[in-house]
């Protein structure tokens with residue numbers, strides 16, 4: 139992001155996080171995570187918390203810094219150069235924290251939000267089930283009221299952070315008969331209440347972030363842990379599109395930026411046919427294309443962040459965060475692929491981290507809603523805007539020679 143558009147405080151925040159990423163996170167941690175020698179880097183979260191870097195936009199009262207999305211995206215892009223696992227673990231307090239901050243009770247905020255932001259409680263968000271992640275309304279995990287408790291049963295899969303999380307934000311069916319949008323509830327479940335986590339799969343990338351399968355068998359959760367009221371899960375889910383998608387969209391900028399910088403420097407040093415490879419149009423134009431795409435993705439992310447700060451949550455905002463997530467993750471995939479192509483065979487080896495970034499970035503077009511689901515939301519919200527608005531703008535449809543040949547305007 140060009141410094142011209144940032145306040146002195148924002149530049150200082152970005153530089154603070156940049157220094158943290160440079161000085162406090164060892165390369166060995168990244169290597170050990172990728173080799174799955176580290177299953178869940180709890181110390182990374184504790185370190186972030188010790189620097190007061192978690193959940194920046196939450197009020198100071200709960201341990202945040204009272205900042206905005208426009209600030210948080212600056213921080214997130216810097217963390218993103220560490221790859222998808224660490225940027226996701228950095229984001230989870232911001233994601234789960236959103237549900238507690240917006241829908242939670244004061245008691246939940248002091249019992250959960252404050253310890254999350256101080257690194258004492260680690261969190262995961264459990265939405266996806268073995269039967270699918272795209273269809274939120276198809277949830278089969280259930281909660282049933284039993285006195286002052288809910289009894290939770292079911293399974294979730296592909297849950298980042300599950301292996302180390304102390305607390306899970308879980309979506310489960312609370313009414314088997316009700317209308318789809320009034321049948322799911324959201325509840326905070328402590329691991330110690332009987333959650334079982336298994337490490338089931340090997341992952342192509344995004345390793346070492348504790349992704350696991352989660353089992354709930356007659357888990358007894360106090361009613362006080364419900365977030366957003368009974369059957370209010372759809373409102374929570376709708377709101378959660380903002381932090382889930384903004385964190386994916388922003389983290390991935392860091393991955394792509396790192397790959398672009400490494401490959402551009404390589405192209406300035408590497409020679410073929412007696413000249414630097416960047417002097418070949420086939421190479422330098424790839425770099426130009428990547429840079430243009432990345433700048434466009436970053437602009438969309440920052441514009442969307444500013445809009446959320448000013449407008450909160452709405453259908454329009456959901457369209458914009460979905461556009462940002464789709465465009466930024468597709469862009470990162472292209473940019474990192476270009477980086478590999480620019481560098482040739484060596485980028486396919488573990489001499490450079492390009493192959494790891496590529497493996498990580500691939501997931502980001504799938505998680506927090508696939509990019510097809512982003513398209514679904516984007517066109518849906520756009521049609522709502524288009525068909526309900528009557529702009530006082532010029533009717534360009536009339537600017538055709540035969541515009542009034544109404545007999546030719548056949549729609550059915």
Ligand SMILES: Cc1cc2nc3c(=O)[nH]c(=O)nc-3n(C[C@H](O)[C@H](O)[C@H](O)COP(=O)(O)OP(=O)(O)OC[C@H]3O[C@@H](n4cnc5c(N)ncnc54)[C@H](O)[C@@H]3O)c2cc1C
Pocket residue numbers: 262263264265266267269270271272273295296297298299341344349501504505506507508509510511514
């Ligand atoms: C490593 C990893 C970490 C993850 N972390 C988490 C996490 O922390 N928490 C969590 O809850 N989930 C997590 N996920 C799950 C992720 O969000 C889901 O994988 C994703 O939402 C897609 O769900 P699915 O895999 O069940 O695919 P499905 O929903 O079965 O979709 C399969 C395909 O069908 C397409 N499709 C489905 N419905 C439509 C439609 N209506 N229109 C067009 N296309 C459609 C999809 O785009 C996709 O291409 C993670 C996944 C992975 C792999």
